[in-house]
Amino acid sequence: MKPGKALLALSLLFLSAPVRAGLTVAASVDRHEVDIDGSVRLTVTVSGDTANVPEPEIPRLDAFNVYSSGRSQNISFINGRVSSSVSFTYVLEPRYIGKAVIPPISVFTGKEKFLTRQIEIAVRGTAKRPQPQPRPAPRPGAPAAPPAGGQRAQGSSGGTKVPQGAEEAPIFMVVEADKDSAYVNEQVTMSVKFFTSVPLTSNPQYVPPSLKGLLAEDLPPVRTGETVLKGRRYSYSEIRTALFGLQDGQAVIGRSKIIAQITGDNFLDPMDPSFFQKFFSMSMGQGRAHEVTSEPLSLRILPLPEGAPPGFKGAVGNYIVSASVDRKELKAGEALTLSVSVSGRGHLNTVTAPDLPETGDFRYYDTASSYSLTKHDDIVGGKKVFTTVMIPRSEGRQVIPPVKFPFFDPGTKRYHTAETRPIEINVLKGDPSARAYSFVGANGGGGEIKPISSDIRYLSRREGLPAPARLALLLTAFPAHNAVPLLLLLGALGYARLRDGALADPRRLRWRRAFRAAMKRRDEALKAIEAGDNPRAVGVLYDALTRYLSDKSGDDIESFTLKRTLEHVRKRFPATGEFSLGEIRTLWEQLEFYHFSSSSITKENATDLVNKCAVLLEILEKEFDGK
């Protein structure tokens, strides 16, 4: 890992913080004692400083059948902060007499898990419960609260199509839907009916079907009743669920299951080898477990027709909209809250905020929503409120134009557009010293005033780059230009070194450069030979030898005679051998000879002299270095 990555990872580790802080979860029941044929209403309230609180996870409850009964949400802006509280309601129908426990219910934020306290419920037997039969099913005949559905079903099977041969069985179930095709997001009501003609020892356990391409909303409570099928008296229980297609195509309701404990009618033979297995499978007096399963059901989900009006966002149902503001008179610069309410029949979960009219008169800030779900007469609906903070741009009488909400009504198979009435407000002249807006709660309640900056600043009239930025751009556009001063510095330092060193001692400089200068003259002599100018070559070689000796000795050898030169060399450089001195003598004399008889010199002679001179200079260079 690179150091930068390591540092970042470390900083992230230390900066760790929970995603949602300040979440509170509470669970409550409307009663702690209930009859076996009654029901308990469980409410789980999740509150937090965010608009989207997570849903609770209801644990497995063996002692109850659980049905979701709806939810209601309240969202508010208080002191500039968003907070919301969502109540999830469930109907619990007991299955056994005795003490029942609702274990802690958890809410998981993705990082933290919050738990409610455990709740104990005492389930009593009912004094009025008819004994012993024929009122078995989920305690059929003792409905929790069967208003419409119960009345509709009482005394008949409610028009249920009973499968061929099923009515002859003592226990069976039927699953049906009120329609076999529906539009996307249109409600389909699924009915699960459980028939029994034998007594049950406890309320049966219902395992809902798996759903493909469908969303479900429970429609409690359980309806119960009695009916006669082919001369046999049955008690039945009916569980209804609202389903909504997610997308067009085929949707499937999978198999559902009901597990019932019926009175044991089989005598246990103590001599039977399977006696103990059968005995314990009877759950100690709970009777014999009997399981019935339904067949899968298909639904055809239709796409919404063409011709959706502008602004349509997929809302299906039948809705009305209304709008209100928290105040109709305010000062310029202050904020008001616009609440747009969408209510009616339909799957409000999928309803999104309508587009607010784009006018130049108002600035809109973030929109939050809250909704409450109702299930009257088995029709899912309710009310969703979208709350937007807005600030008028100018003073005077201002009008908030109608807010349009297009939706598709599956009843008429047409698109409709509901719209609010325009709202007129009066914007007074603002207080110049005031820099605060009042953000009130979504429910219209008063909130604290939070001072915030008014707005972003206006456009800039300037263009291009300011002078410092231009200068910086030019200075950094070509980084290579920084090599210029560096080269200047290096040159100056080199020159200074030369000046302070070699130039201060010219004799030493001549000494160091003597051989190189002599070699240059040798090359010059070779060029002269190539050019056919042999006399000049001889002259250059003479200069090469005498100037080399001058540079090395520091004296003007050119004005010396041969004899004096040799003596001087012997004295100046004692390490010089006799051979070298002899070679100097020979070369010197040959050069003088050819210098004065230049007509006799040939190219071969000149070349031989050059080679001799070069060899001699190399020998002398070594001997002079050794001194």
Place this chain on the structure above:
Amino acid sequence: MRTAILAALLFAAPAPAAADGADAGGRAGADKLYNDSLYQQAAAAYEELLRALPGDPYLLYNAGNAQFRVKRPGRALLYYARAWRTLPRDADVRYNLDFALKSTGQSLVPEGVPPFLHRLYYSASDREIAALASLAFWALCLLGAGAALRPALKDRLLPAAGASAALLLFFCAWGAARLSAPLRGAAVVVQHEATLRSGPNETFNAYAALPEGRVVKIIDDSREDFWEVGVQKEGIKGWITRDELERI
């Protein structure tokens, strides 16, 4: 003297990013759209101008304003931050950048840092710091060369060269420290919401949703489809699709 002459020449040079006549007209049109509250059209007009002049800080600032008006805090932040990189001392740019950051739950000045210290720290742009370091380097080299060439002036030039060396070190240290600034090597979420995943493709779990306008640190941008980023405020890191981010 030489530095002064160079500076004068550079000041006299035409501004490289200055708009020509046509651009000025286009800018006036965009400004008018903004003044007429036609923010969507103004934002589009500024975007068009930015294609020709991507480095003009005032144009970036105005484009940020238009994006803020159409409730696109991501792009607004992006343009403000780019303008601020060139104009760190401009009060309007700084104010609007801070405003946009606060509107998305962030802050320009880290918690616990005195604002005046933050202003001082960001009193020069990265390019200006580099230019100052370059000037100090030139001064150091030229003064050193002068001292080498003119031994008689050595006693007067060497202290100045030492001061230049100290300035060079200071500017280099300042520039190096700025490499870890929050908006350096950072990107901003420009889509409505960005999904943070535990790995660089769609099959990995999505464990956080970042709202538009959230500034993230780029950890690894070597892939074309996904970038690895860190979210300092929440202390988490993960992978986000490249399309949901814009590098500041």
